[in-house]
Amino acid sequence: MRNLDKKAFQAKEKKATLGIDVDLDAYSSEPVSHDYVDDLSTLPEADKKRMILAGVDAEEKDRSGTYVQEDTTVLHTHSKQEGLQVMSIKQALKECDWIQDYYWKLVAVDTDKYTARAQLDLHNGYVIRALPGSKVIYPVQACLYLQKEGLSQNVHNIIIAEEGSELHIITGCATAAHLRRGLHVGISEFYVKKNAKLSFTMIHYWAEEMMVRPRSVARVEEGGLFLNNYICMKPARSLQMYPTTHLVGKGAVARFYSLLVGSPGSEMDVGGRIFLKEPGSRAEIIARTISNGGNIIARGDLVGEVPGIKAHLECRGLILNGGSIHAIPELNGKVAGVEMSHEAAVGKIAQDEILYLMSRGLSEDEATATIVRGFLSVDIPGLPPQLKAEIDRAVEQSDQDMM
Numbered sequence: 001m002r003n004l005d006k007k008a009f010q011a012k013e014k015k016a017t018l019g020i021d022v023d024l025d026a027y028s029s030e031p032v033s034h035d036y037v038d039d040l041s042t043l044p045e046a047d048k049k050r051m052i053l054a055g056v057d058a059e060e061k062d063r064s065g066t067y068v069q070e071d072t073t074v075l076h077t078h079s080k081q082e083g084l085q086v087m088s089i090k091q092a093l094k095e096c097d098w099i100q101d102y103y104w105k106l107v108a109v110d111t112d113k114y115t116a117r118a119q120l121d122l123h124n125g126y127v128i129r130a131l132p133g134s135k136v137i138y139p140v141q142a143c144l145y146l147q148k149e150g151l152s153q154n155v156h157n158i159i160i161a162e163e164g165s166e167l168h169i170i171t172g173c174a175t176a177a178h179l180r181r182g183l184h185v186g187i188s189e190f191y192v193k194k195n196a197k198l199s200f201t202m203i204h205y206w207a208e209e210m211m212v213r214p215r216s217v218a219r220v221e222e223g224g225l226f227l228n229n230y231i232c233m234k235p236a237r238s239l240q241m242y243p244t245t246h247l248v249g250k251g252a253v254a255r256f257y258s259l260l261v262g263s264p265g266s267e268m269d270v271g272g273r274i275f276l277k278e279p280g281s282r283a284e285i286i287a288r289t290i291s292n293g294g295n296i297i298a299r300g301d302l303v304g305e306v307p308g309i310k311a312h313l314e315c316r317g318l319i320l321n322g323g324s325i326h327a328i329p330e331l332n333g334k335v336a337g338v339e340m341s342h343e344a345a346v347g348k349i350a351q352d353e354i355l356y357l358m359s360r361g362l363s364e365d366e367a368t369a370t371i372v373r374g375f376l377s378v379d380i381p382g383l384p385p386q387l388k389a390e391i392d393r394a395v396e397q398s399d400q401d402m403m
Contacts, residue, residue, distance in 0.1 A: 020238040020267055022211045024113060027152035027183040029121040032071035034147075040068065040076055046177055047145070054172025054205040056143040065128070067142040071151055072123035083134025083165075089125040089156050099127065102158050106189040106217035114213040118154045118187045125155035125187070130165035130196070139201075142171040144186065146207075152183040159188065161196035161224075169198075173212075174205040181209040190218035192226045194249065199227035206236040208265075214241040222249025228256045228272070235263035242299065244273045247281040256285040259376050262294025262323055271299025271328070276338075279308035287315045288376050291323035300342070301330040307337025317346035318372070 040058040065079040065086040256272040274283040302311040317325035329342040357367035
């Protein structure tokens with residue numbers, strides 16, 4: 001790990017940051033203390049309601065394990081299944097020698113000022129690990145929750161699916177109803193070992209003036225499968241993320257699916273990049289974006305480095321009530337024998353579609369909501385029913401908010 005100097009990053013802030021720049025000094029990183037909670041059902045009803053909107057169930061129904069962090073404090077963590085480890089990253093760094101093989105090994109600590117802050121002012125974060133051969137069918141849930149106004153929540157997460165394991169995770173990032181302004185800096189490193197399967201579904205439910213800066217990288221070995229799903233239907237002032245995956249084993253597969261709604265005044269710079277480094281590797285990036293008055297940049301980059309790979313990128317945008325969508329699909333085939341394709345389209349709801357549905361008895365709002373729901377409906381293969389239900393519920397909620 002490289003030594004970090006805060007002043008060194010001030011000189012490169014403009015170069016490292018796309019879109020809205022964030023003044024890190026405008027947000028507090030001071031620890032915020034909360035009592036540990038043995039039973040999440042005892043949480044205030046208002047907090048439980050906000051968490052469930054991000055897919056995190058305080059009753060822990062149909063869940064294999066749970067991690068909840070409020071502000072800078074671990075509120076609750078445990079595993080309900082043999083072969084599954086769930087703990088805070090500070091606990092892992094203190095008690096587990098093996099964590100050093102994964103900590104800051106995929107994400108460069110000096111990538112930008114946000115990765116630097118996560119190292120210099122680390123609050124916590126989670127480690128979720130499926131042991132070799134274990135099948136964790138019910139999702140593990142993780143919640144990163146903000147209560148304190150003006151806080152910079154700095155977390156580092158490590159997710160490991162050991163050889164032959166199966167692991168499903170739903171992580172919900174949310175803010176308390178009263179909170180309006182804050183910063184979330186999240187570093188995530190994913191390791192999918194040989195013939196393992198990992199699905200990771202992130203649902204964001206932010207406040208109107210939130211600045212959000214996730215930084216994540218994944219590594220997928222031979223025969224491994226990584227499903228990375230991202231859903232953001234609620235307002236956020238600025239969101240910037242560009243998750244990267246390296247397919248380093250034969251037959252490795254990665255699929256990115258994202259559903260985004262840009263609200264008035266919001267700016268989203270979101271994308272994904274997959275490097276296909278071994279024969280037989282497969283990749284897919286599917287994005288659905290709706291501008292409801294916000295500005296969205298939707299990026300996608302597929303890099304085929306060897307013959308015998310297949311990759312597809314699809315980005316579709318819908319402008320409802322102003323704003324803009326800028327789709328940037330990229331294919332980079334470095335050798336002969338790659339099979340790569342992309343589709344990109346940005347448009348508006350066709351008036352004849354609305355008139356047709358109105359002729360069938362729907363109001364104009366109902367017709368529009370039906371079209372939007374169909375646009376956001378993406379079939380994501382390989383998910384357990386419990387996880388699919390959470391995604392469907394997030395889409396349903398977005399219909400109500402937009403209409």
